[in-house]
Amino acid sequence: METHVFFLQLLSILLGARLMAELAIRVGVPAVIGELMAGVILGPSLLGWLEPTAVLRLLAEIGIILLLFEVGLDTDVKRLANTGVKSVLVALGGFFVPFLLGFALAFYGFDLPLLVALFIGGTLTATSIGITVRVLTDLHRQHSHEGQVVLGAAVLDDVLGVVLLALLYEFSIGGGVSIVNASKVLAFVGAFFLLAPVMAKLISLLVSRFDAVSELPGLIPTTIVSLVLFFAWLAHAVGAPELLGGFAAGLALSRRFFFPFGLALRSNEQFSERIETQMQPIIQLFTPIFFVMVGLSLNLREIDWSSVFIWSFALSLLLIAVVGKFAGVLLIRERRSLRLIIGTAMVPRGEVGLIFAELGRVSGIFNNEVYAAMVIVIAATTIFSPLAMKWLYERLDDAPPASSGSRY
Amino acid sequence: METHVFFLQLLSILLGARLMAELAIRVGVPAVIGELMAGVILGPSLLGWLEPTAVLRLLAEIGIILLLFEVGLDTDVKRLANTGVKSVLVALGGFFVPFLLGFALAFYGFDLPLLVALFIGGTLTATSIGITVRVLTDLHRQHSHEGQVVLGAAVLDDVLGVVLLALLYEFSIGGGVSIVNASKVLAFVGAFFLLAPVMAKLISLLVSRFDAVSELPGLIPTTIVSLVLFFAWLAHAVGAPELLGGFAAGLALSRRFFFPFGLALRSNEQFSERIETQMQPIIQLFTPIFFVMVGLSLNLREIDWSSVFIWSFALSLLLIAVVGKFAGVLLIRERRSLRLIIGTAMVPRGEVGLIFAELGRVSGIFNNEVYAAMVIVIAATTIFSPLAMKWLYERLDDAPPASSGSRY
Numbered sequence: 001m002e003t004h005v006f007f008l009q010l011l012s013i014l015l016g017a018r019l020m021a022e023l024a025i026r027v028g029v030p031a032v033i034g035e036l037m038a039g040v041i042l043g044p045s046l047l048g049w050l051e052p053t054a055v056l057r058l059l060a061e062i063g064i065i066l067l068l069f070e071v072g073l074d075t076d077v078k079r080l081a082n083t084g085v086k087s088v089l090v091a092l093g094g095f096f097v098p099f100l101l102g103f104a105l106a107f108y109g110f111d112l113p114l115l116v117a118l119f120i121g122g123t124l125t126a127t128s129i130g131i132t133v134r135v136l137t138d139l140h141r142q143h144s145h146e147g148q149v150v151l152g153a154a155v156l157d158d159v160l161g162v163v164l165l166a167l168l169y170e171f172s173i174g175g176g177v178s179i180v181n182a183s184k185v186l187a188f189v190g191a192f193f194l195l196a197p198v199m200a201k202l203i204s205l206l207v208s209r210f211d212a213v214s215e216l217p218g219l220i221p222t223t224i225v226s227l228v229l230f231f232a233w234l235a236h237a238v239g240a241p242e243l244l245g246g247f248a249a250g251l252a253l254s255r256r257f258f259f260p261f262g263l264a265l266r267s268n269e270q271f272s273e274r275i276e277t278q279m280q281p282i283i284q285l286f287t288p289i290f291f292v293m294v295g296l297s298l299n300l301r302e303i304d305w306s307s308v309f310i311w312s313f314a315l316s317l318l319l320i321a322v323v324g325k326f327a328g329v330l331l332i333r334e335r336r337s338l339r340l341i342i343g344t345a346m347v348p349r350g351e352v353g354l355i356f357a358e359l360g361r362v363s364g365i366f367n368n369e370v371y372a373a374m375v376i377v378i379a380a381t382t383i384f385s386p387l388a389m390k391w392l393y394e395r396l397d398d399a400p401p402a403s404s405g406s407r408y
Numbered sequence: 409m410e411t412h413v414f415f416l417q418l419l420s421i422l423l424g425a426r427l428m429a430e431l432a433i434r435v436g437v438p439a440v441i442g443e444l445m446a447g448v449i450l451g452p453s454l455l456g457w458l459e460p461t462a463v464l465r466l467l468a469e470i471g472i473i474l475l476l477f478e479v480g481l482d483t484d485v486k487r488l489a490n491t492g493v494k495s496v497l498v499a500l501g502g503f504f505v506p507f508l509l510g511f512a513l514a515f516y517g518f519d520l521p522l523l524v525a526l527f528i529g530g531t532l533t534a535t536s537i538g539i540t541v542r543v544l545t546d547l548h549r550q551h552s553h554e555g556q557v558v559l560g561a562a563v564l565d566d567v568l569g570v571v572l573l574a575l576l577y578e579f580s581i582g583g584g585v586s587i588v589n590a591s592k593v594l595a596f597v598g599a600f601f602l603l604a605p606v607m608a609k610l611i612s613l614l615v616s617r618f619d620a621v622s623e624l625p626g627l628i629p630t631t632i633v634s635l636v637l638f639f640a641w642l643a644h645a646v647g648a649p650e651l652l653g654g655f656a657a658g659l660a661l662s663r664r665f666f667f668p669f670g671l672a673l674r675s676n677e678q679f680s681e682r683i684e685t686q687m688q689p690i691i692q693l694f695t696p697i698f699f700v701m702v703g704l705s706l707n708l709r710e711i712d713w714s715s716v717f718i719w720s721f722a723l724s725l726l727l728i729a730v731v732g733k734f735a736g737v738l739l740i741r742e743r744r745s746l747r748l749i750i751g752t753a754m755v756p757r758g759e760v761g762l763i764f765a766e767l768g769r770v771s772g773i774f775n776n777e778v779y780a781a782m783v784i785v786i787a788a789t790t791i792f793s794p795l796a797m798k799w800l801y802e803r804l805d806d807a808p809p810a811s812s813g814s815r816y
Binding site for chain 1: 411412414415416418419422423425426429430433439462463465466469622623624625626627628629630631633634637638640641644645650686687688689690692693695696
């Protein structure tokens with residue numbers, strides 16, 4: 001690609017995201033909806049000015065990983081552990097119920113082949129952690145109790161989604177489904193989550209030593225971004241989603257991070273603060289690219305809007321996609337209002353669903369009609385959830401106030 | 409490219425650049441030499457781990473444009489105008505003398521065809537503004553009198569280089585050399601330099617208004633990077649080098665920028681300061697990618713080190729490349745020590761020379777031997793100049809002290 005063309009693409013993404021996000025706020029909608037719409041407008045769905053090119057995709061990936069890094073940086077491990085059991089229940093319920101119901105609808109209801117039905121179920125499983133986290137932040141609820149439950153559940157959910165994707169992919173290319181492989185991946189991911197923060201912490205201590213003696217400016221931006229990229233790569237290497245590497249690195253560098261067993265590696269408060277100040281502009285630069293890319297990847301023009309099959313199939317799946325995520329919420333003890341909010345927050349499928357659907361299409365498992373239905377479901381859940389959450393927070397009198405401990 | 413592979417490439421560039429730059433400082437060499445060496449080591453010349461891929465090239469381009477933005481931000485237009493005549497003389501002398509001598513050597517001395525000889529002369533013309541500016545900054549001399557002369561000369565030089573490249577390219581594909589076209593490009597570039605800062609200033613005032621009312625964080629990183637990309641694109645559109653668009657945008661946003669005719673658009677001091685603070689980490693993240701890419705692009709392994717032609721040709725050209733840049737310095741009134749420093753600062757050919765050489769190779773004008781000789785010349789000038797400048801500053805007793813007005 002020619003440089004000046006790329007510059008024009010990148011600046012239309014950045015400015016488009018900004019303009020639409022500001023507009024969204026003005027009309028009372030979460031900013032992330034504006035950024036998604038910028039992608040829909042600029043992309044093949046409407047104007048057709050931009051396509052999700054390889055370069056933009058890589059920049060978007062950096063964006064989502066940096067966003068998860070920031071979420072990690074901003075997370076209190078202790079509080080996350082406190083809500084752990086609830087998160088596990090929400091994740092498991094919201095994973096298995098949409099998978100099984102989606103599969104059953106496709107296989108029994110619409111007579112689709114076994115593999116197709118399995119992939120459809122899979123597409124419905126994973127919550128989009130990026131969208132969910134952004135909505136909570138846009139509404140200033142990222143530090144709330146329900147925010148913690150959702151964050152933990154979305155992380156687990158993503159791990160389960162990737163494991164399922166790996167299994168289904170193996171199955172689709174002729175290998176059987178192996179429980180041994182699945183357990184291996186889960187064990188690796190578990191080990192990663194225990195060890196990665198410790199490793200990241202040790203590296204960051206090294207960097208902070210170096211910071212004291214280096215004469216060259218710019219240590220933090222280059223080394224911390226490298227650290228995040230390294231853990232994203234490591235996450236991929238053990239079979240976990242890359243963005244969780246960013247989350248693990250963020251957790252470790254958080255001011256609220258404590259080692260288990262009370263290990264005496266105290267954080268350098270001032271260094272943590274400098275990391276936050278200097279990483280912030282970089283994160284703010286990259287993350288909108290991700291959300292615009294999600295919008296760009298939804299090609300609404302490819303959908304045959306007059307097809308009865310597509311509509312009936314999409315609407316039934318949409319029902320399952322929404323209701324299924326509330327299944328997990330029924331397993332936990334919580335006020336009705338918080339249950340509604342947690343369930344709604346888990347609904348957006350965003351980029352994870354798109355990865356499933358794209359893989360389904362590229363490998364020939366999904367035909368155009370099934371793919372179109374999946375795109376409708378993904379788009380609807382992604383746009384519905386932020387709107388519904390804002391509405392819920394405004395209506396429910398017994399909702400807790402916005403957390404005041406937010407640093408942003 | 410797969411995401412995790414890209415992450416690994418990017419992090420090895422960032423960490424490699426950092427490690428080698430720190431090492432360079434420890435052994436008393438400017439940091440930029442370390443970053444170039446990181447590219448040579450990681451690239452095809454030595455380890456072969458990395459190649460200059462399309463994505464990395466685009467990120468590197470962003471890096472050099474942001475660096476020039478920072479240089480502009482840090483430039484006092486008045487002082488630049490004061491040294492203007494000297495800069496013009498240094499630029500003109502250092503452009504025409506290497507071009508003519510290089511051409512003559514190739515055409516008469518080595519009996520090479522006309523077009524080849526013209527391209528060889530062209531490759532010797534343009535100073536690498538990126539390397540030159542970095543070396544001055546590494547040595548804390550970017551605000552000195554000689555620093556201003558060099559900066560102005562390097563900017564003009566780059567414009568002349570691009571105009572020459574356009575002319576030679578046209579000539580090579582069968583069109584004649586047209587003075588009308590050349591004048592048109594020069595007129596456009598002139599208009600760009602008069603109007604771009606005014607436009608950028610107006611846009612930045614708009615952004616600062618917006619900044620006061622926006623509820624969404626991250627306005628500065630996205631809009632200022634967009635502004636820089638836009639001016640880089642605009643520079644390309646009028647036929648100027650893209651990085652000069654970054655420079656123009658930086659000039660306009662500088663705290664020391666004044667409109668001609670005393671126009672009363674005063675800068676908002678506080679806003680300028682926020683731009684600097686927030687852009688700094690982004691600039692520091694991207695610029696090392698550029699210098700590593702220059703190192704990656706030098707494939708020293710392709711050179712047949714035993715060829716007598718390559719060595720004799722390269723060494724004669726190297727002599728011309730160094731001596732030729734001192735031609736401009738003879739035209740100005742300056743102390744001997746400053747003349748030496750200004751001449752030396754203009755020597756590195758870096759990325760501009762590589763663009764010429766690459767175009768020559770791809771279009772079949774340069775055969776492998778000529779290309780190899782050009783690579784030797786470019787590498788030698790790029791590495792010689794920073795070392796020589798450091799040496800000169802240390803040895804020359806009458807050299808002025810490091811500027812104390814630096815903000816970095």
